[in-house]
Amino acid sequence: MMKKEVKIPPIKEGIAIDHLPKNRAIKVAQILDVGREEDGMVTIGMNLQSNKLGSKDVLKIEGRDLTDKEINKIAIIAPDATVSFIKNYEVEEKIKVRLPKKIEGIVRCSNPRCITRSQDMKTKFIAVSKKPIQIRCHYCERLMNEEDIEIL
Amino acid sequence: MKSFKKRHIISIHDFTKEDIIRILEASFRIEKQGKVGGARNLLRGKVLANLFFEPSTRTMFSFATAMEKLGGSVLSFADMTATSIKKGESLKDTIKILSGYSDVIVIRHPEEGAARYASECSSVPVLNAGDGANQHPTQTFLDLFTIKKTQRHITDLRVAMVGDLKYGRTVHSLAYALSLFNCSLHLVSPPELRMPEEIKKMVADNGCTFFEHEKIEDVLDKVDVLYSCRIQKERFFDQIEYEKVKNAFIITKNMLKNVKPNFVLMHPLPRINEISTDVDKSPHAVYFDQAKNGVPVRQALLALTLGAIK
Ligand SMILES: [Zn+2]
Numbered sequence: 001m002m003k004k005e006v007k008i009p010p011i012k013e014g015i016a017i018d019h020l021p022k023n024r025a026i027k028v029a030q031i032l033d034v035g036r037e038e039d040g041m042v043t044i045g046m047n048l049q050s051n052k053l054g055s056k057d058v059l060k061i062e063g064r065d066l067t068d069k070e071i072n073k074i075a076i077i078a079p080d081a082t083v084s085f086i087k088n089y090e091v092e093e094k095i096k097v098r099l100p101k102k103i104e105g106i107v108r109c110s111n112p113r114c115i116t117r118s119q120d121m122k123t124k125f126i127a128v129s130k131k132p133i134q135i136r137c138h139y140c141e142r143l144m145n146e147e148d149i150e151i152l
Numbered sequence: 153m154k155s156f157k158k159r160h161i162i163s164i165h166d167f168t169k170e171d172i173i174r175i176l177e178a179s180f181r182i183e184k185q186g187k188v189g190g191a192r193n194l195l196r197g198k199v200l201a202n203l204f205f206e207p208s209t210r211t212m213f214s215f216a217t218a219m220e221k222l223g224g225s226v227l228s229f230a231d232m233t234a235t236s237i238k239k240g241e242s243l244k245d246t247i248k249i250l251s252g253y254s255d256v257i258v259i260r261h262p263e264e265g266a267a268r269y270a271s272e273c274s275s276v277p278v279l280n281a282g283d284g285a286n287q288h289p290t291q292t293f294l295d296l297f298t299i300k301k302t303q304r305h306i307t308d309l310r311v312a313m314v315g316d317l318k319y320g321r322t323v324h325s326l327a328y329a330l331s332l333f334n335c336s337l338h339l340v341s342p343p344e345l346r347m348p349e350e351i352k353k354m355v356a357d358n359g360c361t362f363f364e365h366e367k368i369e370d371v372l373d374k375v376d377v378l379y380s381c382r383i384q385k386e387r388f389f390d391q392i393e394y395e396k397v398k399n400a401f402i403i404t405k406n407m408l409k410n411v412k413p414n415f416v417l418m419h420p421l422p423r424i425n426e427i428s429t430d431v432d433k434s435p436h437a438v439y440f441d442q443a444k445n446g447v448p449v450r451q452a453l454l455a456l457t458l459g460a461i462k
Contacts, residue, residue, distance in 0.1 A: 113284050115265035119243055139265025140286055141163065143350055 008045045014062040016084040016091075017074065022047060024078050025057035031073050031151050038063050052080070073106050073151055075099045079130055099127050103135060110148040114140040123152070157459035160271035161279045163287040164325040169332040172296065175449075176306075178456055179297050183448035186221060191451065194460045195224035201254035202228040203246070204281070205261040210421075210443070211281045211290075215258045218450035222460075227254060247273040256458060259283075277457040279450075285321050291420060292325040294449040298442040299377055302416045306330070312338040312371045315381040315401055315426060317347040322420045323381055324351050331360035338371040339364045342397045345383065368401060373410045378403070379418045380426045398425065405430040418442050 020028055025044045034042045040062030050056035066074075066083060074081050075097035084094045103125040109116045116123045116139055124138035133146050154171070167175075185191040200219040202212050216226045243266065250257060251274040259270050260281040267280035267287070282288040300306050311330055313323045317339055327337055328351065337355065339347050339362055346364065355362055365371055372378065380403060388394035402425060403417065419427055419439040431437050455461040 109265075111264060113262070113264050115243070115261075115263045115269045115283075118263060119269065121244070121269065137265065139268045140263075140284070141165070141265070 008043050008058055008060060010089055011060050011062040011086055012089055013087055014064050015066055016086060017059045018082045019080050020057040020078045022055045022057060025059045027077060028059055028074055032070055034061055071097055072100050076149060079133060099130050101127050106152060108150045108152050109137045110144050111140045111142040156456035158277055159457055160277055161289050161453055162267050162271055164289050164292050164329055175293055175452060176297055176300055178452035178461060179449045182451045191222055193223045194455050195222035195458060198224040198255040198458055200224055200226045201250045201257045202226060203257060203259045208260050214446040215450055218447050218454055222451055222455060244273045251276045256454060288321060290450055291322050292329050294446045295326050296329055297449050298418060298438060298445050302438055303376055303414060307333045309335045309377060310375040311335050312340055312375040312378040314340040314368055314378060316345045316383045317341040318345040319387060320381045327351055327355055331355040331358035337362040338375055340368055340371060372407060376414055377416055381420060382424055382426060401426060402428060403431060404428045405434060408434055408436055
């Protein structure tokens with residue numbers, strides 16, 4: 001008989017973010033500012049087996065809900081991620097994140113001479129490609145690749 | 153077709169092929185009318201605010217001349233660093249206040265994206281006169297106007313671009329615009345100053361063919377237009393390398409012996425030594441006319457965005 005291994009303990013209520021690229025869970029945890037008052041148990045699973053990604057990361061936060069803005073942030077650094085909303089140990093809703101066409105107020109422009117760096121204003125990017133991820137600054141028109149992307 | 157009235161002129165990428173054709177047609181019309189004095193009152197009573205956050209005397213004068221030739225008046229803020237900006241006023245506030253005084257704003261700013269942001273803060277049309285290394289669309293329109301004027305059309309031409317193709321914003325925008333008109337591009341530069349992949353991809357996506365070369369001689373006798381631009385010293389770490397490269401791209405009168413009869417030599421000016429002065433009298437040299445062409449093109453853009461012409 002095969003032993004069913006429980007790698008990541010289940011949570012009663014909260015969110016489970018799955019299919020994160022390898023070594024991306026910590027970054028997602030940072031973006032979501034884990035360790036807030038309302039957060040319960042936070043579990044980070046890294047380098048788990050995945051049929052789709054080979055190796056993947058998982059992040060579970062008990063007692064947490066996500067805003068659309070937070071989901072968009074996840075989409076920018078982990079375009080294949082799924083988010084499950086859990087209630088009473090059951091998946092109530094599962095969504096696949098989607099890179100929005102317009103990305104507002106989430107990413108910092110990597111161009112040091114961009115107007116968004118000196119003025120008190122919202123940054124704005126247009127998604128050019130999803131895989132590999134490429135976004136263009138609406139203001140300075142700089143094309144940014146994954147390695148240039150810094151979440152605000 | 154989208155009206156030009158109240159439209160901002162920020163980036164060449166905002167314009168379709170049809171838009172460009174219309175702008176060029178309007179420029180020819182205005183130039184013709186101007187010769188018989190017919191455009192003198194087109195913008196009477198209108199005020200242009202020239203906001204230059206970094207100096208560029210030529211561009212500023214060109215816009216001022218364009219406005220005055222149409223009967224409008226000009227407020228010039230040549231040195232914005234000396235005014236309220238120094239006191240820390242935001243660009244948003246400056247634009248909001250000035251768009252209350254004027255009917256059109258011309259902005260030059262060292263930071264990239266400043267003109268786009270200004271257009272979002274303004275209640276009147278904003279014309280970008282250069283935002284850092286990003287865009288300078290009126291330069292592109294006057295380049296296209298010059299090409300059309302000398303070649304009678306801008307489709308299916310062979311155009312060479314020579315010099316610093318990596319950092320030169322004028323060549324990036326012009327390459328993009330010409331790619332909409334099925335021109336073939338011959339890119340001549342030292343290996344370290346080649347046209348960025350991003351621009352080459354954009355050009356190729358528009359179905360335009362391009363070729364890369366390292367010597368002017370390889371293309372000179374085959375092309376209709378040669379667009380020369382400056383190689384800036386600041387781009388080189390090694391000064392010896394700079395001297396070597398700089399001198400490899402000089403165009404002299406002797407070199408023009410076998411060019412096509414319709415061949416023209418263009419340059420956005422100012423030049424350093426890319427074109428030797430003995431070329432100036434050649435009928436192929438059109439760079440001074442090119443600078444002059446900035447006036448009718450800017451007149452047309454002002455008249456279009458202010459709704460005085462269609
Ligand atoms: Zn930017």
